[in-house]
Amino acid sequence: MSHKAAKIGVTTLVLATVFGVLLYTTLGESMQYYKYVDEVVGSQTDWSGKKLQVHGYVVPGSIGKKRDALEYRFQIQRNGKTMTAFYNGITPDTFKDESEVVLTGVLTEEGFIASDMTAKCPSKYEAAPGPAGR
Amino acid sequence: MASLGYYLLLAAFVVGAYATAMSVAGARRRSSPMIESGVGAFYLLAAIMTAASAVIVYAFVTGDYSIRYVQRYSDAGQPLFYKLTSYWGGLDGSIMFWVFLLSLFGSAAIYINRERHRELIPYVVAVISVVEMFFLLLMVVHNNPFDTYLTESPADGAGLNPLLQNFYMVIHPPTMYLGFVGLTIPYAFGMAALITGYLDDSWLRAVRRWTMFAWLFLSIGLGLGMIWAYEELGWGGYWMWDPVENAGLLPWFTATAFLHSVMVQERRGMLRAWNVSLVIVTFFLTLFGTFMTRSGIVQSVHSFGQDPVLSKLFTIFMVSMLVFSFGWVIYRMPLLRARNELDSWLSREAAFMFNNWILLFCAGFVLFATMFPTLSEAITGERITVGPPFFNQWMIPIGLTLLMLTGIGPLLAWRKSTVINLRDQFLFPILSGLVIGGVTVALGVRIWSAGICFAFSGFVMGTITQEFWRGARVRQQTTGTDIVTALIGLVGRNKRRYGGYIIHVAVVLLFLGFAGAGFKQEESALMTPGQEVKIGDYVIRHNALAVTDDGRKQMITADMTILKNGVEITKMYPARWFFRKHEDQPTTEVAIRRTLAEDLYIVMPQFDASQQSANVEITVNPLVNWVWLGFGLLAFGTFIALLPESAFTFAVGRVPESAKTATASLILLAIVLPAAVQAQDGTPGPLVNKTTMQRDAEGRIICMCGSAGCVRSPLNNCPMRPACHGYDAQVAQLQKYIKEGKSEDDILSAFVKEYGAAVLAIPSGGFSSVSWVLPYGLAALGLLVLVVTARRWTTQPATAGAGGADIPVDPTIDARLDDELRDLD
Numbered sequence: 001m002s003h004k005a006a007k008i009g010v011t012t013l014v015l016a017t018v019f020g021v022l023l024y025t026t027l028g029e030s031m032q033y034y035k036y037v038d039e040v041v042g043s044q045t046d047w048s049g050k051k052l053q054v055h056g057y058v059v060p061g062s063i064g065k066k067r068d069a070l071e072y073r074f075q076i077q078r079n080g081k082t083m084t085a086f087y088n089g090i091t092p093d094t095f096k097d098e099s100e101v102v103l104t105g106v107l108t109e110e111g112f113i114a115s116d117m118t119a120k121c122p123s124k125y126e127a128a129p130g131p132a133g134r
Numbered sequence: 135m136a137s138l139g140y141y142l143l144l145a146a147f148v149v150g151a152y153a154t155a156m157s158v159a160g161a162r163r164r165s166s167p168m169i170e171s172g173v174g175a176f177y178l179l180a181a182i183m184t185a186a187s188a189v190i191v192y193a194f195v196t197g198d199y200s201i202r203y204v205q206r207y208s209d210a211g212q213p214l215f216y217k218l219t220s221y222w223g224g225l226d227g228s229i230m231f232w233v234f235l236l237s238l239f240g241s242a243a244i245y246i247n248r249e250r251h252r253e254l255i256p257y258v259v260a261v262i263s264v265v266e267m268f269f270l271l272l273m274v275v276h277n278n279p280f281d282t283y284l285t286e287s288p289a290d291g292a293g294l295n296p297l298l299q300n301f302y303m304v305i306h307p308p309t310m311y312l313g314f315v316g317l318t319i320p321y322a323f324g325m326a327a328l329i330t331g332y333l334d335d336s337w338l339r340a341v342r343r344w345t346m347f348a349w350l351f352l353s354i355g356l357g358l359g360m361i362w363a364y365e366e367l368g369w370g371g372y373w374m375w376d377p378v379e380n381a382g383l384l385p386w387f388t389a390t391a392f393l394h395s396v397m398v399q400e401r402r403g404m405l406r407a408w409n410v411s412l413v414i415v416t417f418f419l420t421l422f423g424t425f426m427t428r429s430g431i432v433q434s435v436h437s438f439g440q441d442p443v444l445s446k447l448f449t450i451f452m453v454s455m456l457v458f459s460f461g462w463v464i465y466r467m468p469l470l471r472a473r474n475e476l477d478s479w480l481s482r483e484a485a486f487m488f489n490n491w492i493l494l495f496c497a498g499f500v501l502f503a504t505m506f507p508t509l510s511e512a513i514t515g516e517r518i519t520v521g522p523p524f525f526n527q528w529m530i531p532i533g534l535t536l537l538m539l540t541g542i543g544p545l546l547a548w549r550k551s552t553v554i555n556l557r558d559q560f561l562f563p564i565l566s567g568l569v570i571g572g573v574t575v576a577l578g579v580r581i582w583s584a585g586i587c588f589a590f591s592g593f594v595m596g597t598i599t600q601e602f603w604r605g606a607r608v609r610q611q612t613t614g615t616d617i618v619t620a621l622i623g624l625v626g627r628n629k630r631r632y633g634g635y636i637i638h639v640a641v642v643l644l645f646l647g648f649a650g651a652g653f654k655q656e657e658s659a660l661m662t663p664g665q666e667v668k669i670g671d672y673v674i675r676h677n678a679l680a681v682t683d684d685g686r687k688q689m690i691t692a693d694m695t696i697l698k699n700g701v702e703i704t705k706m707y708p709a710r711w712f713f714r715k716h717e718d719q720p721t722t723e724v725a726i727r728r729t730l731a732e733d734l735y736i737v738m739p740q741f742d743a744s745q746q747s748a749n750v751e752i753t754v755n756p757l758v759n760w761v762w763l764g765f766g767l768l769a770f771g772t773f774i775a776l777l778p779e780s781a782f783t784f785a786v787g788r789v790p791e792s793a794k795t796a797t798a799s800l801i802l803l804a805i806v807l808p809a810a811v812q813a814q815d816g817t818p819g820p821l822v823n824k825t826t827m828q829r830d831a832e833g834r835i836i837c838m839c840g841s842a843g844c845v846r847s848p849l850n851n852c853p854m855r856p857a858c859h860g861y862d863a864q865v866a867q868l869q870k871y872i873k874e875g876k877s878e879d880d881i882l883s884a885f886v887k888e889y890g891a892a893v894l895a896i897p898s899g900g901f902s903s904v905s906w907v908l909p910y911g912l913a914a915l916g917l918l919v920l921v922v923t924a925r926r927w928t929t930q931p932a933t934a935g936a937g938g939a940d941i942p943v944d945p946t947i948d949a950r951l952d953d954e955l956r957d958l959d
Binding site: 070 | 507516517518520521523524528658660718719740749
């Protein structure tokens with residue numbers, strides 16, 4: 001019995017180690033920090049060169065687009081902190097004033113250079129607007 | 135009206151409590167009147183829920199906007215169909231719909247099993263009632279769908295978001311719910327078996343069919359969700375490991391594991407504790423999935439409300455459910471000891487165990503990665519996300535292993551396979567796998583995951599063909615009929631086994647479709663009238679932009695001509711629609727041209743009406759339709775496996791039965807493949823302004839970073855992007871060469887000089903040949919079988935011995951046949 005237990009133990013240990021090492025290496029390659037706008041504003045230098053996802057809301061009236069090109073410059077904010085963001089490409093349908101967006105890219109002195117943009121999809125399970133309860 | 139609905143919910147809660155109390159007390163005192171009373175109350179609960187559902191549907195139809203829920207999810211102008219389906223359109227109603235379905239399902243399960251599993255019934259009633267009570271409690275205290283406006287009520291409803299008004303979004307949720315709700319039944323029976331201690335295999339027999347049924351709906355639900363994402367969202371794919379998708383996938387993994395391991399217990403009396411644990415875990419995952427998609431605990435592209443009260447209630451319920459369930463498992467451990475030891479690793483039970491471990495690992499991994507942001511925030515305080523590449527990196531090799539096991543399992547004998555036995559069984563499948571693999575490589579496929587996938591598919595198909603062929607041969611000899619009748623008889627005789635094999639074929643089709651995604655080509659461009667864009671074998675010409683209005687919406691439609699090899703094949707019309715009152719949220723209408731080999735998929739995210747120009751994203755998706763076909767076949771196989779015993783006459787090829795099957799599959803096809811392409815809402819990927827040359831070159835150069843995740847993909851399709859270090863370096867190099875003014879050939883040769891010939895991606899033509907030969911071959915085969923079968927049925931209504939009884943035969947029929955045919959179902 002103890003022989004069997006030892007076998008199982010060793011197998012588990014080996015598998016767990018292999019899994020752990022694989023996980024560690026693959027995680028390192030695909031991790032991205034996920035921050036809200038107000039968490040990174042003012043600490044640009046801490047984040048320079050790091051892959052980052054920034055979550056915030058588009059400031060109304062701030063969206064500017066170059067004519068004949070898909071280059072956007074806009075502001076995103078959360079809790080009163082704002083920052084400028086640049087994005088080059090096709091925007092989602094739901095990208096407009098006040099929409100909730102998640103940008104992926106790098107933070108620089110001028111602003112956030114986004115390589116990818118997702119705007120929140122409508123969902124059936126959004127919380128009801130206004131006060132809940134009877 | 136609203137208060138009537140609310141009181142019905144309250145009444146349902148009270149009746150549920152009564153049913154629970156009576157059943158448990160009756161079971162403990164062995165009082166059959168009490169048990170009967172509990173069962174009666176259980177049926178009553180279903181009746182009350184039906185009445186409550188009628189109330190809310192009535193409110194929707196008559197437009198009773200004093201009810202908040204009705205006001206929020208419908209308006210007067212909505213078509214009746216959407217009014218009816220708005221019932222499950224929001225959070226509160228979806229919970230109510232859930233309880234309604236569960237009460238109906240539970241009643242059906244109790245009614246069917248009331249005689250056969252008498253001893254389990256009271257506890258089954260109690261367990262299901264408690265689950266229902268939890269959801270009823272949620273509604274009564276927190277998410278009441280019958281909430282009314284205190285002050286004056288609005289004259290009209292706000293209307294369901296137009297982005298959610300489409301066919302798939304209407305039928306996808308109830309299908310998923312049917313799957314989720316159905317999985318509560320096995321859990322209830324498992325718990326009843328644990329509590330009563332009747333842990334023989336009778337509870338398994340009671341739930342086998344229910345699990346299969348729930349599994350079928352879960353699969354169809356996942357498939358519909360994928361079709362919806364593909365046709366409506368407009369980003370060119372169908373799966374991106376979003377938490378919402380994963381929530382449905384988690385219980386699917388464990389339910390699949392259970393459907394396999396249940397056979398080990400039936401045959402060998404092993405894995406008893408494992409099976410009951412799987413049932414518990416599966417049920418837990420259905421709850422967890424629901425919790426995840428409604429409580430705002432995970433970040434997703436979907437916006438979910440942050441609902442702390444709901445989270446708290448759910449957490450309490452889930453934790454107590456786990457503690458209670460596993461408490462019983464531990465308590466009953468002595469009764470759950472295996473009756474047999476594993477004899478050999480070369481046995482079918484070992485293969486099933488591997489299959490189970492891998493499926494469970496899948497569930498664990500997906501759960502871990504989905505929860506990773508939440509976990510990392512809890513542990514380190516930093517919210518860190520992992521993207522789809524991370525999932526793919528892990529799930530591709532795991533999926534391929536699973537595919538291989540699909541081929542190996544059926545070839546191994548129970549208990550122990552001998553060497554002779556192995557050679558006999560594996561020769562043909564391995565050969566077919568090698569041939570397909572060889573052909574794939576010869577045709578120039580250089581993406582290892584896809585190549586392996588094709589080879590494994592060949593292996594699995596070899597296995598299944600061999601199984602069908604050998605079974606049919608033996609049956610042909612014993613019954614003296616022709617091979618086709620024998621084949622039908624074989625399936626009829628052992629529906630679960632051969633239905634299972636059909637599902638395996640479906641899995642192969644799914645994997646072919648998944649592998650096709652590796653050869654996806656993408657292109658984006660700003661097109662003015664007359665301009666052409668080349669992608670794959672296609673040339674897309676933009677003709678003009680039309681602005682029309684149908685009263686409900688303004689439509690901007692691009693008119694595009696598609697040429698293949700210089701010949702015009704079709705016209706396509708990607709569009710943007712601006713609905714009245716929702717002008718700020720235009721919807722993206724995808725244009726798709728489907729063929730079995732590949733889809734041409736065009737989206738127009740932006741346009742300029744004054745210049746008639748359109749920004750388009752064009753995708754060529756090879757083999758994507760095989761995914762949908764796979765889901766259709768999977769449903770068909772499950773249907774065969776689910777046929778009741780009375781359908782045994784099917785074995786002799788009676789026409790009525792076969793007609794039934796055909797009708798059912800037609801219905802399924804009708805659900806799965808409607809061509810209603812009215813794409814809406816989109817989050818298309820980024821457009822990077824690149825020169826045509828760079829784009830072209832990126833498609834021809836393979837990412838050489840050496841990371842396992844890159845799986846030798848071309849640069850423009852590197853799955854590790856944007857986190858891939860090799861990708862960045864190579865692209866930088868490419869851009870440098872382009873700046874230096876080198877021609878494309880010069881660039882390619884420069885890359886070859888640096889990285890070796892392996893850097894070049896597939897020469898065009900190689901893969902497309904495979905995609906041509908393989909699907910059409912399979913389709914032709916299927917058609918042939920269909921035609922021959924149809925002929926048999928019409929010309930020879932009943933040839934084989936009645937009832938398909940085995941005529942005693944000479945002992946040359948080997949023991950294997952006996953062994954397998956007699957016991958498997």
